[in-house]
Amino acid sequence: MPRPLAHDPSLAPTRDVWTVSRLNRETKAVLEGSFPSLWLQGELSSLAQPASGHLYFVLKDAHAQVRAAMFRPRRLLLRFRPANGQQVLIRARVTLYDARGEFQLLVEHMEPTGDGAWWLELERLKQRLAADGLFREDAKRPLPTFPRQIGLITSPSGAAIRDLLTVLARRFRALPAVIYPVQVQGDGAAESIVRALTLAATRGECDLLILARGGGSAEDLMAFNDERVVRAIRSTPQPVVTGIGHEIDVTLADLAADQRAATPSAAAELASPSAPDLIQRIALLRRRLRIAGRRRWVEAGQRLAASARHLRLLHPMARLQSRAQTLDDLERRLQMATWSRIDEARRRLGGAAASLQAKHPGQRLRALGYRTQSLRGRLDRIPERMIKARQTRVAAAVRGLEALSPLATLGRGFALVSRVSDGQLIRASEEAAPGTHIRIQLAVGRLIARVDEVDDSSQAGEPGRPSAAIESHGAA
Numbered sequence: 361m362p363r364p365l366a367h368d369p370s371l372a373p374t375r376d377v378w379t380v381s382r383l384n385r386e387t388k389a390v391l392e393g394s395f396p397s398l399w400l401q402g403e404l405s406s407l408a409q410p411a412s413g414h415l416y417f418v419l420k421d422a423h424a425q426v427r428a429a430m431f432r433p434r435r436l437l438l439r440f441r442p443a444n445g446q447q448v449l450i451r452a453r454v455t456l457y458d459a460r461g462e463f464q465l466l467v468e469h470m471e472p473t474g475d476g477a478w479w480l481e482l483e484r485l486k487q488r489l490a491a492d493g494l495f496r497e498d499a500k501r502p503l504p505t506f507p508r509q510i511g512l513i514t515s516p517s518g519a520a521i522r523d524l525l526t527v528l529a530r531r532f533r534a535l536p537a538v539i540y541p542v543q544v545q546g547d548g549a550a551e552s553i554v555r556a557l558t559l560a561a562t563r564g565e566c567d568l569l570i571l572a573r574g575g576g577s578a579e580d581l582m583a584f585n586d587e588r589v590v591r592a593i594r595s596t597p598q599p600v601v602t603g604i605g606h607e608i609d610v611t612l613a614d615l616a617a618d619q620r621a622a623t624p625s626a627a628a629e630l631a632s633p634s635a636p637d638l639i640q641r642i643a644l645l646r647r648r649l650r651i652a653g654r655r656r657w658v659e660a661g662q663r664l665a666a667s668a669r670h671l672r673l674l675h676p677m678a679r680l681q682s683r684a685q686t687l688d689d690l691e692r693r694l695q696m697a698t699w700s701r702i703d704e705a706r707r708r709l710g711g712a713a714a715s716l717q718a719k720h721p722g723q724r725l726r727a728l729g730y731r732t733q734s735l736r737g738r739l740d741r742i743p744e745r746m747i748k749a750r751q752t753r754v755a756a757a758v759r760g761l762e763a764l765s766p767l768a769t770l771g772r773g774f775a776l777v778s779r780v781s782d783g784q785l786i787r788a789s790e791e792a793a794p795g796t797h798i799r800i801q802l803a804v805g806r807l808i809a810r811v812d813e814v815d816d817s818s819q820a821g822e823p824g825r826p827s828a829a830i831e832s833h834g835a836a
Contacts, residue, residue, distance in 0.1 A: 384458035395454040401473060404446045415442065419450065419465065428452060430467040440472055440480045447473045482585055486612060489587065494594050500618045501599040504567050506633055509536045511566035513556045516541040520572045520603070520624040527628035532635045538566055544573040549583035557592040568631050569596065571613060572603040572624035584611035593617055603627025770803035780808065789814050
């Protein structure tokens, strides 16, 4: 049995191993290069719009579905708001989202189909008419409070005309109405409405128009969304009230009208005055008129009474009485002023007399005499006070001299010792040698003596102080 050959890596075939990323990139290139931009129709599902502004959804039909993405720059060009379940027509490129390997469409354009396209076209027309100012609130005309005649623009065979006439008869039977029969749906309805509006404007027999029809589908109301009808409503000189369809139906004609009512019956109530309300208002005005008449009567009586008082005040006798009273008042004021002047003169005279009496020479002499006596008494007391003051001062000086005099010290037993030769005071024993003649001054008298001996010992308990033995020769 032959032995198997050993495995030789060099003999193995070369393998081209792809990564997943490479596979997805190649597949994406093949898809984008193989398919041109395609138009597809389907239903929107799983609609999502993250914060980035991109749009992600699934486009499906009855048997299949495909993922799709619409980036923000393309989404901003949309003229409608996409919603789940909506049928749309898109133009897209086939591609692959290589990060997840998902087959998808890159949407470049999207528009609704079927009913959606019709509503989109209606919205565009609405925006264009609004830009032309046909829906401006400040351009709407007020309705007349009491119209002379109302024009009814509606179908003569529909339920709307019966509702209009019933409401008008109930609210105000005397109000006349002119019917302008028109076709309200189908081909030629818009032209019929425009002709009726033009005819009513030309004839000018009505000062208020009601454009009405009963309920119906969106297709039935198409004539009231026609641009010609909208412009005819705004060009009509009379105010126009619309009552089209049901409450939820709002057409472009409703937006252009001066007033919009939910139904034809509501339009008739809005356009016509109410007879019961008018009767009640007339009764209220009658009461207000009676009240105002009574108030005016009372005010006129008050003005008449005021005028009578004013005439009485302007009467000549009244003016004479007033002048007489004024004269009496002036007389009293004159008397009071005279007596006041007299009293003032008396006070001034009394003051002058008192001042003159004070300045009389006798008064001056008496005052000078009193002053002379006072000065004489003071002069008599001055020498005595001066002597006593001088004595007091001398006694104080004597006491001071006695306190400072050496004699006072001598009187206490002390003496002054001096050398006879030069008169110098001796304060220590060494200043007087034996044989020195000394003079001793006592409190009374003096002694002349000679020093016989000098004792250097201390006296009076003071050691080390010399003393002298004195021999007296006599007294001086």
